Amino acid sequence: xxxxxxxxxxxxxxxxxxxxxxxxxxxxxxxxxxxxxxxxxxxxxxxxxxxxxxxxxxxxxxxxxxxxxxxxxxxxxxxxxxxxxxxxxxxxxxxxxxxxxxxxxxxxxxxxxxxxxxxxxxxxxxxxxxxxxxxxxxxxxxxxxxxxxxxxxxxxxxxxxxxxxxxxxxxxxxxxxxxxxxxxxxxxxxxxxxxxxxxxxxxxxxxxxxxxxxxxxxxxxxxxxxxxxxxxxxxxxxxxxxxxxxxxxxxxxxxxxxxxxxxxxxxxxxxxxxxxxxxxxxxxxxxxxxxxxxxxxxxxxxxxxxxxxxxxxxxxxxxxxxxxxxxxxxxxxxxxxxxxxxxxxxxxxxxxxxxxxxxxxxxxxxxxxxxxxxxxxxxxxxxxxxxxxxxxxxxxxxxxxxx
Ligand SMILES: Nc1nc2c(ncn2[C@@H]2O[C@H](COP(=O)(O)OP(=O)(O)OP(=O)(O)O)[C@@H](O)[C@H]2O)c(=O)[nH]1
Ligand SMILES: [Mg+2]
Numbered sequence: 001x002x003x004x005x006x007x008x009x010x011x012x013x014x015x016x017x018x019x020x021x022x023x024x025x026x027x028x029x030x031x032x033x034x035x036x037x038x039x040x041x042x043x044x045x046x047x048x049x050x051x052x053x054x055x056x057x058x059x060x061x062x063x064x065x066x067x068x069x070x071x072x073x074x075x076x077x078x079x080x081x082x083x084x085x086x087x088x089x090x091x092x093x094x095x096x097x098x099x100x101x102x103x104x105x106x107x108x109x110x111x112x113x114x115x116x117x118x119x120x121x122x123x124x125x126x127x128x129x130x131x132x133x134x135x136x137x138x139x140x141x142x143x144x145x146x147x148x149x150x151x152x153x154x155x156x157x158x159x160x161x162x163x164x165x166x167x168x169x170x171x172x173x174x175x176x177x178x179x180x181x182x183x184x185x186x187x188x189x190x191x192x193x194x195x196x197x198x199x200x201x202x203x204x205x206x207x208x209x210x211x212x213x214x215x216x217x218x219x220x221x222x223x224x225x226x227x228x229x230x231x232x233x234x235x236x237x238x239x240x241x242x243x244x245x246x247x248x249x250x251x252x253x254x255x256x257x258x259x260x261x262x263x264x265x266x267x268x269x270x271x272x273x274x275x276x277x278x279x280x281x282x283x284x285x286x287x288x289x290x291x292x293x294x295x296x297x298x299x300x301x302x303x304x305x306x307x308x309x310x311x312x313x314x315x316x317x318x319x320x321x322x323x324x325x326x327x328x329x330x331x332x333x334x335x336x337x338x339x340x341x342x343x344x345x346x347x348x349x350x351x352x353x354x355x356x357x358x359x360x361x362x363x364x365x366x367x368x369x370x371x372x373x374x375x376x377x378x379x380x381x382x383x384x385x386x387x388x389x390x391x392x393x394x395x396x397x398x399x400x401x402x403x
Contacts, residue, residue: 019054021089023080026060027072027096037062039304040271043242044095044118046221050241051124056087069105071096077109084113093121097272100149118272119146122243129246137194139246142280144183144190151179205290211252212373213262215291217316219308220268222299223331225249227356228265231366236265243268248287255370264291269315271307278315288316293325293372300330300344300353325372327352329365334358 024044028037037060045055061076070077071094080092091114098106098117106115123143130139205213216224225236225245232251237244250264264287288294296312298305316322330344333353341353352368354361 019052020091021056021087022048022053022091022093023083023087023089024048024055024058025072025076025080025092025094026058027066027094028060028062029066030064036304036307039307040095043271044093044121047118047121047125047242048093050243051121051128053091053093056089057083059083066096069102070109071098071102071106077106081110084110090114091116093117095272100151103150119277122270122273122277125243126246129243132247134194134197135246137190137197138280141187141190141194142277144187145276145280148180148183151183201287202290208262211260211262212293212376213264213291214293214295214369214372215264215266215288215320216295216297217266217288218268218297218312219299219302220244220270222268222297222308223356224268224297225265227295227297227329227331227354228263230356230359230362232263234263234265242270250287253369255366255373259370259373261369261373263295264288269308269312271311273311273315278318289319289321291320291324292376293327293369294320295369296326296328297331297356298329298351299332300341301332301335305330325375327365327368327372329354329361331356333360 024041026037026041026044041058041060045058048055059072059076059080061072063073067073072080084090084092090112092106092110094115094117096117097119098115103115107113123139123146126135126139127143130136216228218224220242221240221244225234225238228234228249228251229236229238232253234249234251236249245265246267248264248266250262253261253263255261266288267281294316298309298312302308328348328351330348330351330353332355333341334355334357336344344351345353352361352364354365356362
């Protein structure tokens with residue numbers, strides 16, 4: 001069982017293959033603002049290209065409510081089928097999450113087609129990007145949790161025991177139950193291994209307790225890695241693709257007068273990330289959870305930057321103490337029009353505008369970091385003073401190692 005999903009079988013798009021022709025499908029309900037559905041689909045296209053797919057057609061259906069059987073309406077399924085045939089494509093990706101039965105129904109109506117959703121696509125990218133033992137464990141847990149309720153039809157070709165290929169009938173119920181039991185056990189084993197790594201990370205974080213630690217967070221592609229490279233020459237991989245970074249990188253940033261700050265780059269956030277994925281990735285994001293200050297990078301040139309900020313906030317709510325001091329940056333300022341920049345300045349007068357790529361605003365950022373570091377040092381000194389004067393055995397709330 002050690003290799004339930006052999007490395008290559010974890011990938012839906014195989015890197016060696018030619019780019020796989022793919023059709024994308026988005027659904028806009030009346031609650032979605034005009035333009036928003038198109039932005040979501042653009043992002044899905046970027047994700048598909050990151051996964052090495054060739055997008056041949058994009059559908060957007062406006063509907064009152066989702067069709068429980070196939071998500072989109074019957075007529076749209078027929079249109080998709082015709083489009084798949086005319087492009088000779090064998091893959092369709094939905095922007096919304098599909099249930100196991102929706103995948104089954106769609107595969108029945110679109111024979112010979114791999115049907116997946118945004119999460120499946122993200123997991124595929126994660127599987128390709130995972131480099132360290134820690135991120136490989138996280139990806140495998142997330143994949144198994146995702147595949148378990150979908151263990152049927154095309155998904156079976158991801159499972160070692162069933163090499164039935166695309167569109168073949170799934171295993172019988174008894175076999176499925178056995179598979180699910182084995183997968184649950186595998187997930188538990190992997191989680192135990194991951195916990196050990198997390199504990200080691202926590203010990204490491206505690207051993208660095210004396211140095212001010214800043215976690216760089218933000219939406220995927222905002223420029224987090226470019227920023228850490230700019231500040232520390234970290235040499236982190238940067239690319240105009242989503243999820244370029246999966247493993248966190250930690251570097252020292254010398255700020256003068258014998259002081260250093262620790263900066264950590266983390267995995268980017270994205271909208272519609274299922275809860276279990278955030279949960280699993282808490283380990284990498286744990287780097288941010290232990291930070292003394294959060295540096296949030298926002299792509300100020302993105303038209304949907306506000307949604308990026310909301311998504312970032314929702315993820316942060318789950319992983320950090322909201323009292324943690326925060327610095328916000330609008331990055332890519334040189335790529336914005338004058339009007340867009342002015343509008344941003346009016347709406348967010350306290351947010352710094354920088355360009356990590358063009359080296360704009362870095363001095364101001366450094367000053368701000370030093371200021372936050374000084375505040376933190378002062379607070380620590382005050383805290384130590386309180387502890388020194390406290391009666392024996394009394395420990396104040398803020399003085400535990402977790403702080
Ligand atoms: N125009 C412009 N592009 C930038 C700037 N900073 C970063 N980029 C570009 O934005 C893209 C993403 O940069 P990364 O640094 O990889 O972004 P990231 O936030 O680390 O992304 P993930 O690791 O995918 O979450 C790359 O093509 C960068 O060259 C900037 O200040 N201006
Ligand atoms: Mg990155």
